Amino acid sequence: MTERIDGHTLLIGLMAYPIRHSMSPTMHNNAFAKLGLNYAYLAFEITNETLPSAVQAIRTLDMRGSNISMPNKQKIIPLLDKLDPATEMIGAVNTVVNDHGTLTGYTTDGIGFMKSLDDEGLDIRGHKMTLAGAGGAGTAIAVQAALDGVKEISIFNRRDEFWDNAKRNVDIINEKTDCKATLHDLADQDDYKAEIQSSYIYADATGVGMNPLQDQTLVTDPAWFNNPDQIVFDTVYAPRTTELMKVAEKAGVKHVFNGLGMMLEQGAAAFKLWTGKEMPVDYIRQILFDDDDDKAKA
Template identity: 65%
Template structure:
């Protein structure tokens, strides 16, 4: 994907000047990210004097990078792996959701005061709303316990999900999953549970009783494109939502299994990616991202 800047009247050149606000993305690795394309085209479309750049920053350089946000009077930054938890110690404030997730993906600089937010869960919930599906009152089975699953669980609970059933292998993320369950119980009315993924009977039953199945693991993306946690179409029912947070490839094996089962609502993670970016965009600019326009840019045939 080329990071073209399209603008209202065609390609824009020379849009940077002495008044341009800088926004970054700090992660490692990060050169593959679609975020610069998304944000810079949105800035251009709305005529906003901002620019968005990627910076390959790991934990070892993170403190200096966050100090630079203040020093250079940057408007803020996105933060991705491996920095989402590590960055918290260098910030002044956290949003309620960021506190609950113990993770940050967006920093806003207000005159030297740095506030951390998490918009990943917002992106998930909003992407469902975009498809006409409200999380409120719903039962969700969620696989994963890492950087995507935690904010999805927290934001879904905050937005009124009736029940969240988390499944994960007992790996390094298991303690985080236990913490997420405890936090949701203490701060919301949502019923939440955690079960080992090895209990396949419980997993199958949970999916069958759920309105939503969300896979927030890396299964389905390289190098696991030929794998899925659910390989039997009979586990799904037609009226549920099957959501894979992976967006490359655009159709994962999980999605194909769900389609084979006749599931009517099968989605990849591209909508979540755009909507979490839109939430960050609004925090920085106070403006609504033109998401329909951004979808056209990302999906355009001449973007390769």
């Protein structure tokens, strides 16, 4: 790292709270070093309250850009100059590119989700998905899956601050894509079970399963997974094996994934936006996936 940093090094950030557990600095800095690119990637703990000054710092310091994660993915939108069209539909940003003071927002979460399944030889296009969560990641997954050809999406959420966002997601998907989307209350457990059992893939895009909820899962009964050929996908990657994954594995589900592949592929998409180069994905996958589970701190 010290051999690469000089007076011409460009800074890229990660702005979220909490964020010290993130593997993104490891991913991007190793990719920069592998390709000999003069960039450095650092994590900054930024809340909604400190976000405006942090975004101004991107301009002031002429940073190349930043990743954005919870709780800032939607709050950052009014602070940017432009959004790309898909991101405008999604209504959440996870990547900012700075072109000499003009800040453009993108979202690569949904791209990362779909690409990570492609990497495993799994195609959910033309199939039904049940999705829990309607925050930044859940919204990106739902919209991108619909744009890419998923036939039907049942979105479950609690009647909390994200309920209206879930309704917006359903309306946009039904209006702008060929996918049929429906909204369901997570409190209706019978409905929840039925929708999961009629789906090819179940994805959890909530924070349940990660610190401080690492001992919890929305699905506790293995009988809810009644088809070994189903896909169960948890966007959480720390811990590497979540409680949801344990339930699915106990049910005999063959295709059970955490969010590490999604994190890798969304990072690769952001990497290209900043550098114009393809991330050396196989090299980075080896670094990330070969880490011991206890290194992925919750």
